[in-house]
Amino acid sequence: MSKSWHINRRTALKAAGVSLALPWMEAMGAPATAAAGKELPRRMCAIMFPFGIAMPKENSEDRAWGWFPTGAGKEYQLSNVLKPLEPLMEDVSIFQGLSHPRCRAMNGHDTGDTFLTANNLAPVTYQNTISLDQLVAKQIGQETRLPSLTLSTDGGVGPRTRTTTLSYTEKGQPIPALSDPKQIFDKLFGQTANSKQDRRQLESSASILDLVRDQSKSLQRKLGVADRRKLSEYETSVRQVEKNLDRSRSWLDVPLPSVDKDSLALEADENAPKDYLKTIYDLQFLAFQTDLTRISTYQIGSYGPSRARKFPGVLGLKADWHGLAHAANKKGGPENLGRFDQFLAENLARFLTRLKETPEGDGNLLDRTLVLYGSSNSRTHQNKNYPLLLAGGGKLGLNHNQYLHFDEKTPMSNLFLSMLHALGVESEQFVDSTGRLDGLS
Secondary structure (H helix, E strand, O other), rough: OOOOOOOOOOEEEEEEOOOOOOOOOOOOOOOOOOOOOOOOEEEEEEEEEOOOOOOOOOOOHHHHOOOEEEEEEEEEEOOOOOOOHHHHHHEEEOOOOEOOHHHHHOOOHHHHHHOOOOOOOOOOOOOOOOOHHHHHHHHHHHHHOOEEEEEEEEEEOOOHHHHHHHHEEEOOEOOOOOHHHHHHHHHHOOOOOOHHHHHHHHHHOOOOHHHHHHHHHHHHHOOOOHHHHHHHHHHHHHHHHHHHHHHOOOOOOOOOOOOOOOOOOOOOOOOOHHHHHHHHHHHHHHHHHOOOOOOEEEOOOOOOOOHHHHHHHHHHOOOOHHHHHHHOOOOOHHHHHHHHHHHHHHHHHHHHHHHHHOEOOEEEEHHHHHEEEEEOOOOOOOOOOOOOOEEOOOHHOOOOEEEEEOOOEEEHHHHHHHHHOOOOOOOOOOOOOOOOOOOOO
16 A cells, blocks of 8 residues: 555656656655565666787786686686776676687677677678667566667767677667767756757756756655655765766767877876766666666777777877787786776776665665676687676576686577576577576576
8 A cells, every 4th residue: 555655666856858767765665566566676787898808828927917817616816907896706706718609700800799699790791680688678678768778988880890889689780879978868867858948947057956956855855864865865976977977078079099009199188088987887877776777788899990999098008909909918918908907897896886885675786787797809809718797686596706617618698598587588598508507596
């Protein structure tokens, strides 16, 4: 029975063409009521980076800057690269040996297109198949305002074999990705102007929160102490994202630089890549927290020309990303690429921490969110032994805090099948899978 102080689960603060979705709060009632026959949301996020990783030999002095840990099973040691994930390892599994067998013979720069499809791109047509996220979206995406959220650093779809999106429809067509943080924010929070008055309000306001301030104050008066604190924390998060929007966009229109062996100079703030990645992750977090979507993908740079190639140079490393990857086997190369991969891991760790620190039902957001992270190369151009990890899903039956080794016969699609089952998507097979992945559930 609904209580007088209950508010609807889909309550939003609306004004001047904006709609600020709210996170779940106690005043909304139990998110999984027996009467409704519903359970807490299950979510999936997939993140891919290009060009592979450093893989120094086991006895090399650079071994600490390799991506993969040492050891196996529960007895493993993280490298410097993945050290940022150490506090989160109870919710993380790392895999060695997995890849898409059908894609191993492809050009090393073509496999970004196949990261979530496991499909060999036939020459001439380069026809793809449905991606994992869109298969999941068909099952659970209709329960939210946005069936899925497709993001990339470069946006759009890009050229075939160098696409700038991870998501593909049932017919194998690429789904355009969003890259501009402001555009993503507007898509999530519905900033549209339906009248001249709305347009004036939007143009004169620096914040969506300013537009809904009166409604927010009214709602605060109806909430208990815990909910008031939760709403305040949520509004702080939204305002912080808004503050970062312009700053995080600042580097997007900077032309790709001319790169030589020795240096890379950019007309951009050194914090721009940090701001950008932080904002993209924050937008995905807000989308999950408010249940606007339960499925997202993010491609951090493509294998073709990409804005992300300049990230390392802005951070002070003396090469573009592709150059770092090619030099990873040279003296000092593992550390240079490893430091950049560590930067990427720091951003991932912050995202996972935000999910883990956000209560939901009998656990937290990470407990029912699967976060897949990795690349479709090991060393650059090599389409085997992908660097991969899976985080979250502790309340979905997954076991973690392990480094699992597999031989080349085990397809990455077995991991996908395990993910599908954890997400409640009943499927006997995904492309070339031979069963669920051993040791994960």
